[in-house]
Amino acid sequence: MSSQSQIPVVVNGACGKMGREVVKVVAQAEDMTLVGAIDKDPASLGQDIGDVLGCGLLEVPVTNDLEATLVMAQGQGLSVMVDFTHPDTVYESVRAAIAYGVRPVVGTTGLSADQIQELAEFAEKASIGCLIIPNFSIGMVLLQQATLQAAQYFDHVEIIELHHNQKADAPSGTAIQTAQMLSELHKPFNPPEVDETEKLPGARGSTLADGVHIHSVRLPGLIAHQEVIFGAPGQLYTLRHDTSDRSSFMPGVLLAIRRILPLKSLIYGLDKIL
Amino acid sequence: MSSQSQIPVVVNGACGKMGREVVKVVAQAEDMTLVGAIDKDPASLGQDIGDVLGCGLLEVPVTNDLEATLVMAQGQGLSVMVDFTHPDTVYESVRAAIAYGVRPVVGTTGLSADQIQELAEFAEKASIGCLIIPNFSIGMVLLQQATLQAAQYFDHVEIIELHHNQKADAPSGTAIQTAQMLSELHKPFNPPEVDETEKLPGARGSTLADGVHIHSVRLPGLIAHQEVIFGAPGQLYTLRHDTSDRSSFMPGVLLAIRRILPLKSLIYGLDKIL
Amino acid sequence: MSSQSQIPVVVNGACGKMGREVVKVVAQAEDMTLVGAIDKDPASLGQDIGDVLGCGLLEVPVTNDLEATLVMAQGQGLSVMVDFTHPDTVYESVRAAIAYGVRPVVGTTGLSADQIQELAEFAEKASIGCLIIPNFSIGMVLLQQATLQAAQYFDHVEIIELHHNQKADAPSGTAIQTAQMLSELHKPFNPPEVDETEKLPGARGSTLADGVHIHSVRLPGLIAHQEVIFGAPGQLYTLRHDTSDRSSFMPGVLLAIRRILPLKSLIYGLDKIL
Amino acid sequence: MSSQSQIPVVVNGACGKMGREVVKVVAQAEDMTLVGAIDKDPASLGQDIGDVLGCGLLEVPVTNDLEATLVMAQGQGLSVMVDFTHPDTVYESVRAAIAYGVRPVVGTTGLSADQIQELAEFAEKASIGCLIIPNFSIGMVLLQQATLQAAQYFDHVEIIELHHNQKADAPSGTAIQTAQMLSELHKPFNPPEVDETEKLPGARGSTLADGVHIHSVRLPGLIAHQEVIFGAPGQLYTLRHDTSDRSSFMPGVLLAIRRILPLKSLIYGLDKIL
Incomplete structure (x- = not known):
């Protein structure tokens, strides 16, 4: 060359x-x-x-x-x-x-x-x-783009992010960012079908304004993982990104x-x- | 016969x-x-x-x-x-x-x-x-028995249970029961390594006395699922049960x-x- | 109205x-x-x-x-x-x-x-x-579109499809279709890094011309599921669709x-x- | 001390x-x-x-x-x-x-x-x-023990093992060992319900004598993972072990x-x- x-x-x-x-x-x-x-x-x-x-x-x-x-x-x-x-x-x-x-x-x-x-x-x-470029992960950007695309057709979505137990903050910045991208669609996600009761506080995770729940798991052995789960009657569509190395x-x-x-x-x- | x-x-x-x-x-x-x-x-x-x-x-x-x-x-x-x-x-x-x-x-x-x-x-x-017999699911009993066995060797564990969004209570009875079985081991699970901050309340899920976190996901398309995740440096051990039909x-x-x-x-x- | x-x-x-x-x-x-x-x-x-x-x-x-x-x-x-x-x-x-x-x-x-x-x-x-319309599943179409988008940036991909054990054909029509969509990109997927040896024949699944492996799991309790896993150094990006009901x-x-x-x-x- | x-x-x-x-x-x-x-x-x-x-x-x-x-x-x-x-x-x-x-x-x-x-x-x-001790992973031994326990109650089981694409052999030694442990139960696993047809050879993975299928996925970004999936009508029971570090x-x-x-x-x- x-x-x-x-x-x-x-x-x-x-x-x-x-x-x-x-x-x-x-x-x-x-x-x-x-x-x-x-x-x-x-x-x-x-x-x-x-x-x-x-x-x-x-x-x-x-x-x-x-x-x-x-x-x-x-x-x-x-x-x-x-x-x-x-x-x-x-x-x-x-x-x-x-x-x-x-x-x-x-x-x-x-x-x-x-x-x-x-x-x-x-x-x-x-x-x-x-x-x-705050995040150089192409995989995570692809996940976020696919999330926005799916959000046009699904009304129900939750986010699970999983990180090692030395991460002090929860939820992760990327999970919050993903939820904010969903919020900006100004779509009321997860309209409730029943009156939910938390028998133990926090069970249903955290929520941003528009109803997207975020759950944060912290364990040794985890590295950095994020899952977006869309649900509709009879089907689930899940997007997951796993990072194990910089x-x-x-x-x-x-x-x-x-x-x-x-x-x-x-x-x-x-x-x-x- | x-x-x-x-x-x-x-x-x-x-x-x-x-x-x-x-x-x-x-x-x-x-x-x-x-x-x-x-x-x-x-x-x-x-x-x-x-x-x-x-x-x-x-x-x-x-x-x-x-x-x-x-x-x-x-x-x-x-x-x-x-x-x-x-x-x-x-x-x-x-x-x-x-x-x-x-x-x-x-x-x-x-x-x-x-x-x-x-x-x-x-x-x-x-x-x-x-x-x-409050629960006839052999698979769930096997999961709970394997959970107790693993709990002897792992100090960190979290539970994710996922159900359809017409379930009103969270966490599920079976998830609480599983956490209680862990509590009865009188082992301090999930000793914290850092000072955790919930930037959004509820992010880290609910906890029983001995530190086992339970996260409850609710979406249409889900039926009845439970995951127990054990973590230790460099490894994860996950047990999952999915029910789709009585x-x-x-x-x-x-x-x-x-x-x-x-x-x-x-x-x-x-x-x-x- | x-x-x-x-x-x-x-x-x-x-x-x-x-x-x-x-x-x-x-x-x-x-x-x-x-x-x-x-x-x-x-x-x-x-x-x-x-x-x-x-x-x-x-x-x-x-x-x-x-x-x-x-x-x-x-x-x-x-x-x-x-x-x-x-x-x-x-x-x-x-x-x-x-x-x-x-x-x-x-x-x-x-x-x-x-x-x-x-x-x-x-x-x-x-x-x-x-x-x-051969397949009315919006979730599966979203998965296929996100797959094509990711395939522009990832060179390695495998497909796992999981169905009940009364399904006679393997791989599923949808998995083959997904692999064909990838083939049409005329990109050599999964360039080998080592000489692979199958100690048991079939271990590495089936392959289409361009190297995309398809694995078919058949078990009672499964309904209809497809997973596309993209891999690159240090990361995985997984798309999964689960159907439980028509x-x-x-x-x-x-x-x-x-x-x-x-x-x-x-x-x-x-x-x-x- | x-x-x-x-x-x-x-x-x-x-x-x-x-x-x-x-x-x-x-x-x-x-x-x-x-x-x-x-x-x-x-x-x-x-x-x-x-x-x-x-x-x-x-x-x-x-x-x-x-x-x-x-x-x-x-x-x-x-x-x-x-x-x-x-x-x-x-x-x-x-x-x-x-x-x-x-x-x-x-x-x-x-x-x-x-x-x-x-x-x-x-x-x-x-x-x-x-x-x-050929394998010092406590998590993997726990998985194998729980597998043997579950095999008493489930007749259908498949194994998926996933490793980085620099691993030359498939299936992994541990997956073969797990399948052999199942074989020693002398139970005919996975009795077929239909005449299976592989439209693409290898789709259904490899099999040991007693019918346990093993599927081997190889991708960069993977490290060392094994999943044992048991199925029965209406339920799945999955055991997974992930290793990310020695x-x-x-x-x-x-x-x-x-x-x-x-x-x-x-x-x-x-x-x-x-």
Whole structure:
């Protein structure tokens, strides 16, 4: 494959949990070249990122100089920066990437609505793509899209989400988001057929305004799972997503890197580019 | 098969939903003979019970004379009366059966603890078996036994029960019973690893004293389902029972009819004869 | 509701298993009026179809005169004939309905490709809608649509279908159809990562040309279930449909009755009108 | 806890995948003391095993001197050697442990029936416990025990096992073992109700002699899962085990270490000590 067809990719946060995975899949992707690995970890500074990850020499040293790396990447053509860093610094990094003409694919959470609005205006002015992706799981986006489609034909639906017992919050953010997407259909889900009595409080789970129940199971041995169950007389339609490893997010990262090139503005959410 | 080895069976409540199923399976069982069909339904009185059920002539007319039927059954050897009638009359019927020497297999609910105690004493005195079986589902008893066995090795467990949305109570009686069986092990289940926060109240379901969570799902299309999920680091062990039809209770009824013959006293619960 | 907004509906095969369900839901639908009940069953002829079904008087006698019923229905406005009859007669019935200006919604199976082609031409000439629907399950169509959507992003997929043990054929027609829909994407599914060895023949199930495995489970207690499982590193995405009762097909029948009115030609498959 | 109540434990194969996990849980167990870490890995020799594993100093250096370690362990009281090494050397190691009076808990596979017989005689003579455990998963043993219990009451059963697509063999060893346990009941499972036709070969899975079907699903994203489904009219009873991590085997290892102390002979299989 000629170098013209290669997408130069910088990974910001290259030594973090997600960053490491991104480095590996970018290095293996036939249409991408890893050109920069940025991280603040002093122990890795100057070392080859491939050595740090134990996956063989990649000839890209770890650096903490964001600007120099962006300048270098921009010089290699239509380039992309994948950002898995920290809520405190992500705004400045993304703004810098746009300023230097490197398209940001942002997985770091914690940007405020105001910050996203400002980045959108900045990207618009620069006429450069910017992707902010709170959840890179293609499978979960497919589940949510299929959920919305089914919700047109089913009036009854409940959500069960199951996570390991070290997760403190219930329900999970994704389950709440799924229920909110259903709420936005402004359809009265689960019209009651009988007067329900909870003999033990909480048995019927939690509910959002429009009647969608969410049940949260927490057990060791579980990882991250979500089930949406639609019911109608004589039938059930169930959508389930199971995540067992953060490698599951990598196809979404690669897709975002490929889809961002022709974009001219900020887009929020993986569903918009699927 | 010679008639000596046949068990004479009377069905009390023969025209009810459960009674009809019992009549059919008793009539087909090679080791049983249907000798009596008792019901108060005036429309069926005097008709052949096989005609009433639309399953071909059985040469047993529907009668409302309990005593005469018991006398006749007793005359045919070690006989059994299956009772699926009504809470108001079940005590008297069972007492009569014991008095006339016909062994009662009782599926009717509603007997008080006092009444059961009195029947136990009466059966003891008469030295005759009596089975009171609140749930004839062999599958559910197996699930509960396997649950107790697993609970010796797992410290974390949750219950999900799923029923049609015309069920008013939550959790189901069987789910509560299963949780109580776990509670009786006096083991602190589900010791928390983090401080849990319910962002929406009820998300984590209901709990009994010893920490077993029960989640109740209600949807049209569901029938009657229960899942017990055990979790430990790196593994899950799940037991699930699905009921789709009351025919599922018939193997338990046939088992009870066969197991009652050698008994000399009252026994409560299908688990005791499995 | 004024009679103008009511859709006059004839049910052909009104005393059959599916026909009975259709009669009941049409009679209850606020925007439909049952105007004809056709059946060849001599025992029901001339009786009120509501009496035959035991659901209360409907003031529609069972008749075996198809033509007279079609003429009558056509006189009442834009009318529809739902056909659940027999492969031997369905072609003639549908042709007659089109000829008399009554829109056919056809659930009867057994029409040949040639016959469907001829009916399509006939409907086109008459400028009248005709719906041929081999599977009225909206849930299953949703599952198949979501399957095709997911197949764009996942390379690995297997199908498990589970049916009662009185089903003679394996795999089920719907599972084969689902696999064929995947085959038509001309994507090499399930590229092998290792040399597979079947220690017991058949372990890996059946396969269509493009590598989609289908596994068929047959057990009493099962009714009709299908599961499509997509896998990728670190994640699974599972779509499952459970049917427990033929009432599950009725929303699809009602939808077809409503959607056929504006049509001017033959359409095949529920997915086309969803 | 006083040192008398501590069980001295040697891990043979301490730097292997399973050995590492064993070292960690033994070090954390309140009633055990890690006294020896044997491995042939030259890179680790002489280093503290805690440092090798990155879990903090354990003050036990890695050694390749089996005999010296056994002598030392035996000197500390009723001691145990856990062996996760290699089929080529396991026989000699276990024989040595017995000879030196250290109880072997053997997870290494590959011992022949003859070798196991010889070890049994040797342990008997030495009057010392020896546990050979092909599968340390307590959850899977519980599933198999519950399967045998259910098989007394259900005549229909199928097995679905699901593994990642890098597993070359199908069905899995555990699924075959489960089916064999059912076969040993000499019960004709799954008596056919209809003449089955496989429209696609392999659809109905593989079968052992007594009619138990096994279906093997292989997908990335799966780890190791087994489902046993029992069916009867109107009901299903399903047992499922999911393994996501080898940490799931550690409770079985700890149990074996505790249960071996009072034993005087060789025992095969975790089920025997549960």
